Amino acid sequence: MPDPTPDVLHDVHAFLDSLAHQRASPEAALAGLPSLRARHPGADIDVVWEQQAFDGSTHFDALIRQDAGKTISVSVCQDHALPWPLRGLQRWKDSDLVRVNGVVLSVADAIAQLDVLWERVPLMQRLVDRCLVDEALAREPVDVSVEETQQALDAMRRGRGLLSVADLEAWMKDSGATWQMLEAMATQLARTAKLRERTVGDRVDEVLAHDLRSFDMIAIATAQARSEQTAAAVRDAALRGGRSLLEASQHVFAQGRDGEIETSLRRVRRHRLEAAVERAIAAAGGAGDTGLLVGPVPVGDGHLLAQVLAVEPAEPRDPELRRLVAARLFDEWLREQRRGAHIEWFWGSVEGTRNVAG
Template structure:
């Protein structure tokens, strides 16, 4: 390893700009050592860096690298650009990858990935412009609700959940505070609009309680009568002609195809509607009860969420949205 000629040749190999091409010649000139050339593309500036590993028979290894003038210095090797930790910017509000993961796991729970992230940025923009600090009582209430929603009813269960999700106590408090702030903003945006929204859209929130089954397409045309419906469902499932799935369900009118909704909601309780052709097979529905929507707490919460979603969509339509992810930066508006 103290062979000055070998080390000089190694430096020449690395500094010549053709290390990969000249490696075989170096090996032939120095057969007494095992040689490995390590190549790494630096994400910081796109440059290609090389290091040479020289290993003798006793197992000792020399690692040699060379840095030309004005090249990326060693302290910056392997460093990522700040923008590589940035996933999204909306109206100047930045979303880091870490923030995005938290957003996906804890804040939004029923929208697509991209919409979730954009919505989070738009909401934070407003909350930063118009901050409303939460009181200790509000934070405690939000924490209690957060734990109840996830079945974390004891301190031990909560600590186990935190350990499993790699969340510290401070991070948990921050996540809960964000969730509570979003809920407050949602109520503020919807304030004064719920009654009008319900008058226009409330019919879509009507509920029908049903027993249902999806039969294979080849199960035959037979439609069971209402009295023997559940028994027929059991037999169909036992003989393999019924698809596994939920039997009893509460469905809102807006969840159904309009033609199907008219038939189901127009049926007398106790009667069977269908069959309806679906991708999974033939759907049969026994109507158990029909309940017109009333503006109770549950429906008010739904109305607030719909109003909030419409508000977000209006802001999104005028927002400047820049994405930073994938194999290259890309910007969308």
């Protein structure tokens, strides 16, 4: 076709101006296109559009195709319309912190989560997990009862030591929390618990049936020395002198090895033992018998000795143990979700923070 005449360009401009002025929908634009084509049967005219995420508006372009593969594009931007430099931008508010798979977490919601969800987990990962939980709950909603919400609130209060009304009110005053915020947080906790149950399913029994022994509760004494020589001296004092590990540590410490020995007493599930200590226990027979002394083994920047004080075999019906296994399985599910999530932070350099917690 020949170059478009001034009449074609004039009418195309008027058509686009009308669409912009009327804030027309794509359907309205397509409906008006046949009459424009009818006035110019020799012109190959089409219309395309783009919806702007920044303000929700629709921008139209007219395409006038020519021979030899050339195409003329005509567009109109009204004074009130989105400026050209902002086309294609994603809209976000100052109160938005992160968007994960299209789910936006506000700064206020993020701060509210810090004190109540997923203790001892890196902050950024915790916030990403919140978005992933919200996404899953939006996809497959769960209902929680008033009783379940109250139970979640009571658990939250116990976790923070807010056992009296006065303690709770003092904490609310210090933190600026409202009763509405508390109810929202408790509801979120209750819904997350329901999601955990749905996600984990019957796998708790499968895990315990496969590896129950790894959840034995072990009471253990440890002594960590800075040097291998000091650790060996503690071991010799325990084995040759008939002393416990702690007594042997005190004996060696009293001989002048000031500041070189750190001791502790703790109860820990077998699977949470330091890997080197668990291997040493296994090498010594694997039973973890009471009184068993292992080490020294290199751990961190020192050498660790451990003595088994007591072993409580894991009980598969123990509610605390079942909650522990369920939480572990849910963490594994969240880890898989993070690996496949599109994460975009709204602070610092957006490009530099993509998938930083994935």
